[in-house]
Ligand code: B12
């Protein structure tokens with residue numbers, strides 16, 4: 144039997160590819176997943192496909208992340224150079240919104256499957272095998288015989304209740320010795336922030352409807368299967384937003400899921416979710432904590448400045464950001480957030496407001512960055528209309544509104560890149576560390592010491608307030624208006640930032656070793672772990688790249 148190669152990031156089990164693999168398997172097709180996590184994977188992928196005894200019928204490449212599009216296109220070019228003659232298709236968020244540009248500029252690529260593609264990829268493969276035309280398949284964009292880009296109709300998205308559960312081959316990752324798995328209980332989000340493509344995604348395929356949810360029983364069945372078959376105890380919900388815009392419905396849904404899990408006798412488990420600040424209601428979060436054992440709730444603060452809230456179209460008020468933090472504190476829950484402190488309209492006062500927010504919420508881990516212009520977003524459309532972009536459809540760049548804010552941005556990026564981005568970045572890692580601590584707190588309550596949590600919070604404050612201090616110093620430097628060398632200012636500050644990062648990392652290692660030792664001591668007595676909580680011998684530990692996943696998912 145011939146096969147289909149699916150290429151994409153696998154920092155964890157990649158649900159995009161694994162839903163497609165499951166859909167293909169249901170129709171009798173074998174799909175192999177080829178992870179593309181680092182530049183060195185490129186050569187392996189090209190070799191595996193081009194030198195296969197039987198080359199795949201179709202290669203499908205996931206281009207969800209715009210910033211990785213060039214690397215993904217390198218696979219396409221590499222395959223053609225290596226002589227692969229089969230059909231190459233692409234899908235995912237960026238490919239969907241940039242389908243026409245991709246096909247116009249890269250003749251090596253044969254088609255793009257837009258939006259959710261479980262059905263589209265099956266129909267594409269069937270048509271190719273049967274030698275039928277593909278240009279009328281819903282969801283497919285391709286070229287006609289004259290080379291003109293042609294798009295089939297939009298594909299109506301699948302009924303989530305009918306989808307095959309994602310393919311789960313491979314060993315699960317772990318967090319503090321407990322296996323984890325990503326999953327989704329819904330697709331879409333009720334909001335329509337200007338920097339995000341999720342609302343456009345649904346608007347194009349289901350006008351007027353922003354999200355769809357799975358029946359709680361179906362979600363519970365998937366979780367139970369993951370637990371029984373793979374030992375998964377931590378469920379990372381990748382829903383764009385785990386919440387719907389109704390307190391009553393959230394309560395009903397979370398209770399229904401908890402009931403379904405209890406009926407199925409799930410045993411110990413924890414979850415990770417994402418929320419908007421206005422979703423953080425005390426009663427709802429109490430259910431999340433007590434019945435669904437939320438280990439972490441990412442609360443999308445993004446900005447606390449009135450200007451930012453308008454530019455980013457957050458449709459909420461600053462007081463709701465503050466209230467969300469209070470809910471987390473009141474329930475002693477772990478939350479984390481990211482701040483888009485730089486956006487196209489940022490002013491020095493709005494920057495100061497956001498830095499103030501960070502200072503007030505420094506007992507939680509956070510990160511900050513600039514708002515990027517992603518394909519399919521209202522913000523990109525606005526910036527193009529205002530002629531404020533540079534670059535092209537692969538990557539649009541922009542300058543901030545005033546020279547002062549642009550200076551603060553450039554200095555901040557220079558000073559904070561090692562702390563904010565990439566493997567080893569403390570702002571990312573510390574969120575992963577806290578998740579390990581919360582995992583210990585939930586699953587090993589018998590040895591967990593409250594003092595560990597206080598030490599962890601002290602580390603959050605230490606990092607958060609140091610970041611605040613650095614940002615304030617940069618803003619003050621720019622505000623002072625004195626002519627001076629920005630690079631020298633950053634060069635002077637950077638060693639202090641790096642020293643603190645080193646110190647905090649060491650303090651975490653000591654804390655982690657204490658937790659490890661306490662838990663290891665209980666493992667001499669298997670009964671103390673509970674009937675289904677024996678350490679997983681085979682699960683894969685979380686590596687540094689995956690810590691990034693643990694922080695942001
Ligand atoms: C999980 C996730 C991650 C994980 C990635 C895990 C992995 N895959 O290894 C982590 C946490 C690492 C992550 C990080 C980031 N992410 Co993210 N992430 C998501 C999230 C929330 C869910 C993805 C998912 O599993 N979806 C469920 C599956 C079933 O749906 P799907 O991905 O849409 O897949 C369907 C279709 O797209 C299509 N499809 C997808 N691939 C392919 C391939 C082929 C061949 C075909 C035919 C079809 C197809 O068919 C699939 C099945 O229906 C999405 C939002 C979303 N709704 O998808 C954002 C999203 C993809 N992330 C986004 C961003 C911006 C980021 C970050 C840049 C954030 C940051 N500032 O750090 C980083 C960078 C990641 C990196 N290092 O490369 C943006 C991408 C925007 C863009 N166009 O670039 C999204 C869309 C979120 C958003 N609201 O804007 N992310």
Ligand code: SF4
Pocket residue numbers: 332333334335336339340341342383384419443
């Ligand atoms: S709340 Fe999050 S997922 Fe929803 S539209 Fe805004 S950024 Fe996108």
